[in-house]
Structures are given as structure tokens and as C-alpha cells.
Amino acid sequence: MNISEENASPVENEESGEEWYERLSLKVDKGQEPLRIDKFLIARIGEAGSRNKIQHAIERGMVQVNSKNIKSNYKIKPGDQIIYFSETTPEEFVIVAEKMDLPIIYEDDDIIVVNKTAGMVVHPGNGNYSGTLLNGIAWHLKQQQPGVNEETLPRFGMVHRIDKNTSGLLLLAKTDKASRDLANQFFEHTVIRRYHALVWGDFEEEEGTITGHVGRHQRFRKIMDVFPDGDYGKEATTHYTVLERFRYVTLVECRLETGRTHQIRVHMQHIGHPLFNDETYGGDKIVKGTIFSKYKQFVDNCFTICPRQALHAKTLGFIHPRTRKEMFFESDLPADMAGVIEKWRGYVKTLNVER
Known part of the structure; x- marks a missing residue:
């Protein structure tokens, strides 16, 4: 199933x-x-x-x-x-501690930074009651603090989430004080979050800003939608900069002011640039390009290389909850995204040669 x-x-x-x-x-x-x-x-x-x-x-x-x-x-x-x-x-689901290998890239007495792989569920629920990142974090913390539980540290320090099929940096707190401080930084929109995304289509401009409230789709309740400013949904702002163009797809950097569910994915779809191979928001088919079968085969091969939405949480910056020092982390693109980007680079070179 x-x-x-x-x-x-x-x-x-x-x-x-x-x-x-x-x-x-x-x-x-x-x-x-x-x-x-x-x-x-x-x-x-x-x-x-x-x-x-x-x-x-x-x-x-x-x-x-x-x-x-x-x-x-x-x-x-x-x-x-x-x-x-x-x-x-x-x-309210009970989080059961489970021993597992965790992709921790930084840890001290107050915080943990992990580099999540695509396909890893962050929080238990909806059929995924075990094997999630938080199950592993619970076990990890209990080895250090035997008395820790969801009352002393709600959700075992999780202060934000990224989607199951999005890779990249995720921040967790190890104490209740750190959790409250970091949660406030997210609330005040002072946390630096930059994502790299491969999206369909080319852009006329080099950078731009997408606004519009993000809320549950009024017909298809499992997905999100963008609405005009008003009572429905929550305010959301995404800034983007073009990093590299591949004629039919574009590599962009997205900078979040807010952190709504599926924000980048639904905002990009809203302006006609769904994420490459995002099956939820229409990116898992040819959106831009030619009608030739050779091109279709090329795109199918790219989908095989990166079998999920091409989105990676690359940069994370915040103020340390205890030392008040600026913390900054970067994560390399995973092999699937790096591979599909290299594939598009090669494709564009062949088009230039044919000219």
C-alpha cells in the first residue's frame, strides 16, 4: 500500500x-x-x-x-x-524512541542540525508511526537525557519541518529553553532559509518575489493553494533568484520569509513554474519543451535520476539560543539533484552545438 x-x-x-x-x-x-x-x-x-x-x-x-x-x-x-x-x-501521537543512524552534521548542548535525505518522514503520523526522523531523535536524546519526554521537550525539540521528499537542513532543539527561543526566531522570520529548486520554464527576470496567502485547496484537501490576500490561508512570501538557465528548466534559489506547508512548491506552481518532477503540483510531466520523442525520453531519464521534487534546503542561519552567536550551515546538493542538473547542462550544450 x-x-x-x-x-x-x-x-x-x-x-x-x-x-x-x-x-x-x-x-x-x-x-x-x-x-x-x-x-x-x-x-x-x-x-x-x-x-x-x-x-x-x-x-x-x-x-x-x-x-x-x-x-x-x-x-x-x-x-x-x-x-x-x-x-x-x-x-498528540505518541513518539516511540527508535535507534537509527541519524544524519547529524552539528550538535552541542542546545541544538542539533541534521541533513535530511529525501524520502525520510520527519514526524510520526498518518501511517508513519515509526521510522521517522523524530523517532530517531527521541532515542538519541534519551541516551543523553534519560528523563526527557514530550512534556519536558515538546515534539523532542522540533521547531520546523521540511517535506518528506525534500532534502536538506533541519534544526532541532535539545532543551525547552532552546526550543522556545528558536520557535520565536522562526515566528519573527529572522531565520535564514535558502532552498535550491529546479523548476520548469524560463524566467524573463533574474529575480522576483511571490506573495499570496497559502491555504488548503478548497476542493482537493490534501494539497495547498494560493489565495488573494484575505481571510483564507496564511500570508506567505517567497523571494527567488535565477542561478542557472537550461532553456526549458531553471535552477533557482528560493529565500523564505514565511514557512507555510508546501510554500515553495505551491508558490512556484502559482506563477507557472512547478518544481521538476513534483507529482503533487504538476511537475511530473513535460511542462516546457519540444514535442520530439527524443526529448520525451531525455525528460523521462531525468525523472529516473531524480524521482522526487527537485528541492533541497541548502542554507540555514540563526542565532544560537544560548551563546547568541550567529550560526550558519550549508548543505551540498544530493546526488539525485546534482545528477539531473548536470544532465540538463549537457542537454543545453548539445542544443548550442546543433545551432
């Missing part, structure tokens, strides 16, 4: 005004036999979900199949997309 990462943003139930959170999102396997939805979910959730609880959730519309409400006797079919909502926030 294909299971997606929990999204921390709530979905509002329009009838009751309650906020629901995605607890489970999955696509039914091709070989799945017909089975009642309530029995299927009991098998998936285990002890956390009784049959009565699940049936009650179905009655309230908190279980959807293919974006539609269903009844308890609905029988699942191969290919069905199931979403199970909960009134429990992602932060």
Missing part, C-alpha cells in the same frame, strides 16, 4: 466547524480482495481503532473513499484511495 506522510494542517468540517486531521491515507493494492471498509481499517489501525469507533467515524464523514463519504458496509476495491480523519492532532 502506498502511504503518505501526515500533514500537520487541519481540515475544517464545513458543517460542524470542527477541525480534523488526516490520520491515515493510503491506496488499496491491486490484489486486494473485496472487504468491508470498517474491517479493513481495523486491520490497518490495530488496537488504536475499535469497530464501533471506526463505524462512528464513517457515520460522521471522517472516512472518505475516492474523496466521497461512504457507509460502513462499503467494500473496498483495488485502487481505492482511502482517507481516515481524526480529531487528534499529529502532535
Whole structure:
């Protein structure tokens, strides 16, 4: 089954005004036999979900199949997309400490900086209750501070997130004091965050700024959208600078003032430049280029080299919560992004030669 990462943003139930959170999102396997939805979910959730609880959730519309409400006797079919909502926030899920290799690049008594690999889920939830970065961080901290828990250090010091399929730098706190200080720096927009992104299309200008509130898409609730300034969504600002042009795609640096869910991805899509191979926001197909089959094969090869959205959290700067010194970290592009960029460099050279 294909299971997606929990999204921390709530979905509002329009009838009751309650906020629901995605607890489970999955696509039914091709070989799945017909089975009642309530029995299927009991098998998936285990002890956390009784049959009565699940049936009650179905009655309230908190279980959807293919974006539609269903009844308890609905029988699942191969290919069905199931979403199970909960009134429990992602932060309320118990984080179980797990020993694992962590990509830590800096650590002292107050902070941890990790260089996350693409594909690694940051926080437990929505089917990913183990194996996440925070599970590993919890184990790591407990070796140093046996009494640490989510009451003494909420979410084990996580002060911001990056998407599952985005690589790069992530900052965590090791004490409650450091957590509060760093959270305030993010709130005040003083943290330096620069991302490198490969996006579709060319730009007329060398740099620009994207504004517009970012909020949950009003029809497709699993993705985000950009809205005019107003009551819906939250204010979001992304500055970008062109780093290198490859005719049909462009390497840009994005600098965040705010940190909304999917901000760079949805902002770039909004101005007609979706991230390369971003399946959620339309970048996993040819957006710019020729109609020749040779070009299509080239793009498919690039998708194989970088099988995720081409986005990397490259730079992170902040004030140390205790020493008050400026801290600055940079992360090299991972092999998949570096490889696909080099592929485009070679492609542009061949076009120039043919001219």
C-alpha cells in the first residue's frame, strides 16, 4: 500500500466547524480482495481503532473513499484511495524512541542540525508511526537525557519541518529553553532559509518575489493553494533568484520569509513554474519543451535520476539560543539533484552545438 506522510494542517468540517486531521491515507493494492471498509481499517489501525469507533467515524464523514463519504458496509476495491480523519492532532501521537543512524552534521548542548535525505518522514503520523526522523531523535536524546519526554521537550525539540521528499537542513532543539527561543526566531522570520529548486520554464527576470496567502485547496484537501490576500490561508512570501538557465528548466534559489506547508512548491506552481518532477503540483510531466520523442525520453531519464521534487534546503542561519552567536550551515546538493542538473547542462550544450 502506498502511504503518505501526515500533514500537520487541519481540515475544517464545513458543517460542524470542527477541525480534523488526516490520520491515515493510503491506496488499496491491486490484489486486494473485496472487504468491508470498517474491517479493513481495523486491520490497518490495530488496537488504536475499535469497530464501533471506526463505524462512528464513517457515520460522521471522517472516512472518505475516492474523496466521497461512504457507509460502513462499503467494500473496498483495488485502487481505492482511502482517507481516515481524526480529531487528534499529529502532535498528540505518541513518539516511540527508535535507534537509527541519524544524519547529524552539528550538535552541542542546545541544538542539533541534521541533513535530511529525501524520502525520510520527519514526524510520526498518518501511517508513519515509526521510522521517522523524530523517532530517531527521541532515542538519541534519551541516551543523553534519560528523563526527557514530550512534556519536558515538546515534539523532542522540533521547531520546523521540511517535506518528506525534500532534502536538506533541519534544526532541532535539545532543551525547552532552546526550543522556545528558536520557535520565536522562526515566528519573527529572522531565520535564514535558502532552498535550491529546479523548476520548469524560463524566467524573463533574474529575480522576483511571490506573495499570496497559502491555504488548503478548497476542493482537493490534501494539497495547498494560493489565495488573494484575505481571510483564507496564511500570508506567505517567497523571494527567488535565477542561478542557472537550461532553456526549458531553471535552477533557482528560493529565500523564505514565511514557512507555510508546501510554500515553495505551491508558490512556484502559482506563477507557472512547478518544481521538476513534483507529482503533487504538476511537475511530473513535460511542462516546457519540444514535442520530439527524443526529448520525451531525455525528460523521462531525468525523472529516473531524480524521482522526487527537485528541492533541497541548502542554507540555514540563526542565532544560537544560548551563546547568541550567529550560526550558519550549508548543505551540498544530493546526488539525485546534482545528477539531473548536470544532465540538463549537457542537454543545453548539445542544443548550442546543433545551432
